[in-house]
Amino acid sequence: MSAAPGRIRALFLGDPQAGRVVPPSGFTAHLTLFASGAMAFLAVFALALSLASGRLADRWADELAKSATLRITAPAGQRAAQTDAALEILRQTPGVASARALSAEEQAALLAPWLGADIPMDDLPVPQLIEVIEGEPGYDGAGLRLRLGAEVPGAVLDDHTRWRRPLVEAANSLRRLGWVSIALIAGAMAAMITLAANAALAANAQVIEVLRLVGARDRYIAGAFIRRFTLRALIGAGVGVALGMIGVALLPEASEEGGFLTGLGFRGVGWLWVLLVPVLGAAVAFAATWRAATRRLKELT
Amino acid sequence: MIELDNVAYSYGGGELLSDVSVRLTPGSFHFLTGPSGAGKTTLLKLVYGALMPTAGSVRAFGADLRGLDRDQTALLRRKIGVVHQDCRFLDHLPVAENIALPLTVSGRDLAAESANLGELMAWVGLRERADALPPELSGGERQRAALARAVIMSPELIVADEPTGNVDWEMSQRLLQLLVELNRMGKTVLIASHDLALIRAAKNHVQARVLRISNRRLQLAGADL
Structure with a gap:
């Protein structure tokens, strides 16, 4: 068990001279560099999508879960009384941290995107909105609805569940899609590197024969190919990630107006995830080449 | 050292070697002769483990080759230096690196071995050609480089397959002399050759046993050799 990490380290670091025993081969080198570069570039965007979706889902879930809206729809003469009654009920309800009636200006601002800035609020049958902030633990929604129904006939409690859930689910689906994309990218990269490694191993069958004749172990021969492909994948993925990061950096800054599409960048520790992409690319190349080389060397016995 | 016991080898439905038994003792010098296609190369490959017998057993340095992973x-191959007729070099590496290849693959420190490498290259007359690539070498130079590669690990057994096949008489004598010198150093030598004149010439310098493959079987050659 304890020998395995040492063996992997020896495979990867090994003898620098061992890299020279395999002749340089243009086709497989270019294929590996290009494939790993392109895949790393795509992985950066998939990662950006996944992380941004995750942030969005967390934010929506967090912000919306703690708030509710109470709508008072009543004739103008009764609206103030019903609002006061509702606020009183909310004050008495366990689990409600705070409740306040939105001012006419705040309600006008909410309607401004649709009706314009100069809304004659007094002429419109706009219901009174009360913002309810939930405490810890939360309130009993069903009980509150029953009491409001009895004491404030014009009140409708909306805890946002109806439209919050699909939004959060959509954001979570996007996050999962991003991770699935990264897994598919890694799989496609592994397939391409396996093809390139197999081509290189087939092209160097005579080299392998000579190495065996002079006493090279399979581990040594495999190591020569593994080092070469892993290094190429690391370089290719490094370039791909750099280009991907430039692409992400050129995206517009996150803004309220732009919504989701302008929030695709990386933030905070998200940048560390990006740095893992070349390492992941190298690890994929290592595993793919190791598998291809082991299989090929067995066949050549 | 090497022991073949009732060895047979078949390929593609036909038997190439049958009932071959021979023992190579340490420090001995053997020639293996026979017409082209008789199975000389096959027998050598059985000796150094490149082929496995279809019947019988091959033991090398006390181990049955069939049981080796x-x-x-x-x-095992690090204990056996092999010289091929076609030499088999890595054409992208200079001659010196090709000769040092057995050291490289066995993880030996090349810097520590550089003096030995230089001495060996001088011994085979290739010191000036250290940086040349194999395709730039003449036939004789290639054979000498192959011999140097075969002996750089100081193997106990040297197996040479038609080492003089592609060189003129003068060069074949020089190569033979190198192999005789190795035998005098205590190395066991097994040379496959169809060149009877070379074998006769060698017998003037070394006490060699001549084995002949005939009709798929191995036999001791007669007094004519």
Whole structure:
């Protein structure tokens, strides 16, 4: 068990001279560099999508879960009384941290995107909105609805569940899609590197024969190919990630107006995830080449 | 050292070697002769583990080759220096690196071995050609480089397959002399050759046993050799 990490380290670091025993081969080198570069570039965007979706889902879930809206729809003469009654009920309800009636200006601002800035609020049958902030633990929604129904006939409690859930689910689906994309990218990269490694191993069958004749172990021969492909994948993925990061950096800054599409960048520790992409690319190349080389060397016995 | 016991080898439905038994003792010098296609190269490959017998057993340095895994076979080959007729170099590496290849693959420190390498290259007359690539070498130079590669690990057994096949008489005498010198150093030598004149010439310098493959079987050659 304890020998395995040492063996992997020896495979990867090994003898620098061992890299020279395999002749340089243009086709497989270019294929590996290009494939790993392109895949790393795509992985950066998939990662950006996944992380941004995750942030969005967390934010929506967090912000919306703690708030509710109470709508008072009543004739103008009764609206103030019903609002006061509702606020009183909310004050008495366990689990409600705070409740306040939105001012006419705040309600006008909410309607401004649709009706314009100069809304004659007094002429419109706009219901009174009360913002309810939930405490810890939360309130009993069903009980509150029953009491409001009895004491404030014009009140409708909306805890946002109806439209919050699909939004959060959509954001979570996007996050999962991003991770699935990264897994598919890694799989496609592994397939391409396996093809390139197999081509290189087939092209160097005579080299392998000579190495065996002079006493090279399979581990040594495999190591020569593994080092070469892993290094190429690391370089290719490094370039791909750099280009991907430039692409992400050129995206517009996150803004309220732009919504989701302008929030695709990386933030905070998200940048560390990006740095893992070349390492992941190298690890994929290592595993793919190791598998291809082991299989090929067995066949050549 | 090497022991073949009732060895047979078949390929593609036909038997190439049958009932071959021979023992190579340490420090001995053997020639293996026979017409082209008789199975000389096959027998050599059985000796150094590149082929496995279809019947019988091959023991090398006390181990049955059939029981060795790939790693153990690799370690065995470090004890056997092989010179091929076509030399088999890595054409992208200079001659010096090709000669040092057995050291490289066995993880030996090349810097520590550089003096030995230089001495060996001088011994085979290739010191000035250290940086040349194999395709730039003449036939004789290639054979000498192959011999140097075969002996750089100081193997106990040297197996040479038609080492003089592609060189003129003068060069073949020089190569033979190098192999005789190795035998005098205590190395066991097994040379496959169809060149009877070379074998006769060698018998003036070394006490060699001549084995002949005839009709798939191995026999001791007569007094004419």
